[in-house]
Amino acid sequence: MSKETASASLRVRVLGCSGAIAQGCRTTSFLVDDHLLVDAGTGVGDLSLEQMANIDQVLLTHSHLDHIAALPLMVDAVAKRRRQPLQVRALPATLDALRRHIFNNVIWPDFTRLPSADRPFIELLPFETGDRFECLGKQIEILPAKHTVPAVGLAIDGGTGAWVFSGDTGACPAFWQRIAQLPVRALVIETAFGRDEEELARISGHLSPATLIEQLRNLPKQPDYPIHITHTKPSETETIVAQLCALELQEPHPVGWPLALQWLEAGVEFAI
Numbered sequence: 001m002s003k004e005t006a007s008a009s010l011r012v013r014v015l016g017c018s019g020a021i022a023q024g025c026r027t028t029s030f031l032v033d034d035h036l037l038v039d040a041g042t043g044v045g046d047l048s049l050e051q052m053a054n055i056d057q058v059l060l061t062h063s064h065l066d067h068i069a070a071l072p073l074m075v076d077a078v079a080k081r082r083r084q085p086l087q088v089r090a091l092p093a094t095l096d097a098l099r100r101h102i103f104n105n106v107i108w109p110d111f112t113r114l115p116s117a118d119r120p121f122i123e124l125l126p127f128e129t130g131d132r133f134e135c136l137g138k139q140i141e142i143l144p145a146k147h148t149v150p151a152v153g154l155a156i157d158g159g160t161g162a163w164v165f166s167g168d169t170g171a172c173p174a175f176w177q178r179i180a181q182l183p184v185r186a187l188v189i190e191t192a193f194g195r196d197e198e199e200l201a202r203i204s205g206h207l208s209p210a211t212l213i214e215q216l217r218n219l220p221k222q223p224d225y226p227i228h229i230t231h232t233k234p235s236e237t238e239t240i241v242a243q244l245c246a247l248e249l250q251e252p253h254p255v256g257w258p259l260a261l262q263w264l265e266a267g268v269e270f271a272i
């Protein structure tokens with residue numbers, strides 16, 4: 001039984017939304033209500049032990065360190081406080097990477113078999129792109145993404161529309177095609193590199209201001225929901241913000257522009 005009944009809304013707290021660490025900057029993680037974690041970057045370290053112990057489910061977009069760094073440490077911190085295994089859901093390739101490179105008894109203990117194989121601290125559960133399932137009273141849909149490793153985006157709907165997170169992705173028409181069909185209430189989309197590194201963004205499977213604006217311009221219907229930019233590097237956030245604004249205001253404007261572009265900050269909470 002889930003700890004939460006199906007509610008009419010959900011709260012999303014930004015724990016981390018930076019592409020790297022520095023004082024005041026934490027990597028990607030979002031707490032949805034009290035029991036669901038989306039990615040497990042360094043922002044998880046701002047939660048209290050009790051808040052961490054309350055997390056029952058973790059959804060991971062992909063295996064990169066900035067999205068999983070806090071997971072092994074969090075499991076260790078709260079294992080004794082929990083009665084049930086923490087359930088970690090991701091693509092099979094992401095789970096395989098966790099088994100082989102993190103919970104391998106070299107980098108970290110294999111908590112999928114500890115303290116015992118029949119009562120482990122974590123369970124790794126696979127999903128596939130396109131899957132839809134209920135989790136803690138919310139409808140989850142696994143969205144396509146294009147990155148250098150297998151990756152997904154997520155749509156999470158608590159009953160009043162979807163909070164959509166792109167994860168890490170480069171240009172991905174299938175992502176936009178799908179979210180055009182969903183009742184989106186807010187979108188969190190990455191823009192990891194600035195205009196001076198557009199080629200690096202392309203080969204590393206990330207968006208830059210030019211590729212994000214190009215994709216938005218070419219949508220058949222312009223978004224009527226806020227678009228939150230995430231995954232900027234600490235030293236480049238101001239530059240990328242300015243570049244996006246400048247590109248957005250270039251002629252010709254599609255109908256509905258300028259868009260409601262906003263920048264995420266750790267600690268902010270949204271109600272969807």
Ligand SMILES: [Zn+2]
Nearest residue numbers: 062064147168
């Ligand atoms: Zn990544």
Ligand SMILES: [Zn+2]
Nearest residue numbers: 064066067168
């Ligand atoms: Zn990342």
